[in-house]
Amino acid sequence: MELSIKQLSEEISAEAIMLRRRLHQMAELSFCEEKTAAFIKKYLENLGLSVKSGIAGTGVTGFLNAGKKNTLLIRADMDALPLDEPHDFDYKSATPGVMHACGHDAHMAVALCSAKLLAQLKEELSVNVLFVFQPGEETEGGAEPMIKTGILEEYHVTNAVGLHVMNDVETGKILLKKGALMASPDDFDLYIHGRGGHGAYPHECIDPIALSARIIAAFDMIGARFISPFAQKVISVCAINGGTFYNIIPDTVHMRGTVRSYEETVRKKIPELMEKAVDGICNIAGASYDFQYNFRYPPLINNDAAADRFEQAVTGVLGKDSVVHGSEPSMAGDDFSYFAQAVPSVYFYLGSGNKKRGITMPLHSSNFDIDEDCLKTGVAAMTAYAVSVG
Ligand SMILES: [Zn+2]
Ligand SMILES: [Zn+2]
Structure with a gap:
């Protein structure tokens, strides 16, 4: 059984590469994944799965009914990024300015080939499998709106896996x-309204640029002095817009940035502390402000038992050395976290680099590219895990 999953994934490797290239070529932006969705729908229907499309926009689900009570959800994201692809592959993106530079083409290929293998191995399954292809991971996120349509209840989803x-x-x-894997990628907009005037007479103005410098220093202090050093957090101001000329103090400065954390208490505390700092600094100077804080995806936390089961299943098929352990969580975010919040879940990183072949770009x-040999490893891992879930 275990050997045969490895063999099956070797055999399907060429098809996985073909699928990845087809999907790579049809790269589409978040919530515009129409050709991609149609391609996936057709593939899953040909496997005999019961398929629904148009969920939360362009989302697609394929249900592999093994006649069991519970269901494992396998998730792949579908969207590409607004980048021009410089490669000259014959399968390079057909759409200028849109490119699969986050590997979601690979995620879809792994999920599709896993669907094909699991349809063949249906008798071995102790759960049904729901394949979820979600839109918009790179922007507002398609996971939450798909969940809100009731897919978890409809299919009695009790576990989820993503990569x-x-x-x-x-x-x-x-x-x-195990445990904390990715942060909540929250963000903010801050407008500081001062009073502009001549740069030679700052005392007659309320200088929003000088205030923004103090606000950035205060934000740095929140991380360094107001939150436990043991709690991971990042507050980064990533855009400041204000002013036009050498000697004109502007009326307004607009700041934007991102805030990352793992713990709910920290996540709630940071915006309160930020607003307190902004309020204090603006008050002293007589400026006003608009502070808008946006809570985005929750942090992604792996379930320990699911991670153990996943490791056992994967090493059983691919060998003991196939799984390496990460020690640090990442400050990136992924809306798979909505599934992980709802049911015990595991999210893993599929090694796709190849230093010898120069495939190292982030x-x-x-210039991002993957070593396509990774696809069969992903298929073997997904398939082995699905077969192991009871
Ligand atoms: Zn990305
Ligand atoms: Zn991604």
Whole structure:
């Protein structure tokens, strides 16, 4: 049985590569994944799954009914990024300015081939399997709106699994980490309204640029002095817009940034502390402000028991050395976290790098590429895990 999953995934490797290339070529932006959705729908229907499309926009589900009570959810994200692809592959993105530079093409190929293998192995399953292809991971997120349509209840989903390719890890390996894995990627907009005037007479103005410098220093102090050093957090101001000329103090400065954390208490405390700092600094100067804080995806926390089961299943098929353990969580975010919040879940990194072949570029780089040999490892891991879930 275990050997045969490895063999089956070797045999399906060429098809996985073909699927990945087809999907790579039809790269579409968040919530515009129409051709992609149609392609997935057709593939799943041909496997005999019961397929629904148009969920939360372009989302697709394929249900493999093994006649069991509970269901494992396998998730793949579908969207590409607004980047021009510089590669000259014959399968390079057909749409200028849109490119699969986050590997979601690989995630879909792994999920589709896993669907094909699991349809063949239906008799071995102790759960049904729901394949979820979600839109918009890179923007507002398609996971939450898909969940809100009731898919978890409808199919009695009791476990979920997701993946992301990673070029820091060599192909053939899987990186697994229990517990906290990814942060909540919250963000904010801050407008500081001062009173503009001549740069030679700052005392007659309320200078929003000088205030923004003090506000950034205060934000740094929140992380350093107001939150426990043991709690991971990041507050980064990533955009400041204000002013036009050498000697004109502007009326307004607009600041934007991102805030990352893992613990709910910390997550709630940070915006309160930020607003307190902004309020104090603006008050002293007589400025006013608009502070808008946006809570985005929750942190992604792996379930320990699910991670153990996953490791056992994968090493049983691919060998003891196939799984390496991550020690640090990442400050990136992924809306798989909504599934992980709802049911015990495991999210793993599929090694897709190959130093010898020069495949090392990071996600979101226009030079991003993967070693396609990783796809069969992903299929073997997904399939082995699905067969192990009871
Ligand atoms: Zn991404
Ligand atoms: Zn991604």
